[in-house]
Amino acid sequence: MKRIGFVLKVKQELIEEYKAHHRNVWPEMLEALSAAGWHNYSLFLREDGLLFGYFETPVSLEQAVAEMEKTEVNARWQAMMSPYFELPPGARPDQMFVELECVFHLD
Amino acid sequence: MKRIGFVLKVKQELIEEYKAHHRNVWPEMLEALSAAGWHNYSLFLREDGLLFGYFETPVSLEQAVAEMEKTEVNARWQAMMSPYFELPPGARPDQMFVELECVFHLD
Numbered sequence: 001m002k003r004i005g006f007v008l009k010v011k012q013e014l015i016e017e018y019k020a021h022h023r024n025v026w027p028e029m030l031e032a033l034s035a036a037g038w039h040n041y042s043l044f045l046r047e048d049g050l051l052f053g054y055f056e057t058p059v060s061l062e063q064a065v066a067e068m069e070k071t072e073v074n075a076r077w078q079a080m081m082s083p084y085f086e087l088p089p090g091a092r093p094d095q096m097f098v099e100l101e102c103v104f105h106l107d
Numbered sequence: 108m109k110r111i112g113f114v115l116k117v118k119q120e121l122i123e124e125y126k127a128h129h130r131n132v133w134p135e136m137l138e139a140l141s142a143a144g145w146h147n148y149s150l151f152l153r154e155d156g157l158l159f160g161y162f163e164t165p166v167s168l169e170q171a172v173a174e175m176e177k178t179e180v181n182a183r184w185q186a187m188m189s190p191y192f193e194l195p196p197g198a199r200p201d202q203m204f205v206e207l208e209c210v211f212h213l214d
Contacts, residue, residue, distance in 0.1 A: 003149050041211070052159050103130075104132065107147060
């Protein structure tokens, strides 16, 4: 199982809306994530909108993202989420993850 | 089990040294962390030195830090690590964790 860490930046003025969406993620999106190998997945937010994602997967970040890209629900979710992030115009959040290097682990 | 996310900032010019220390954390430090309730603990580093920590604990970040403060090995480790971080002079890294809010979780 590989441990993945990544960052994105949520627009500070949209943090509350972003959080509300994530209290009510569509059940079909959750099912798609599980089926695509996203396990023990958490999102953490700093007050300025820095978003840190952590999950565990048998594959890589690229492969886990590619598995999600095969699903119709992911396209809808990413389109809805796109305006919440500081990204180049038209970019999809799941294609702009900045992966971090895991430099320490203790079970 | 509570999931904790926190950030710190490693000085960019000391990243390689920081990483080397974390490939060889003292066994007694690892044992102290486990005994103090730091489980599934990973550290992730961005190229600019942003450091993200993730761990799972039955207590809180404050309590997990307080448990480590009771150990002698933690004082030695924090003193050694202190120069690697962008912190106020004299501050101990484990007292400057910025805790992030967990806004989403999927098992």
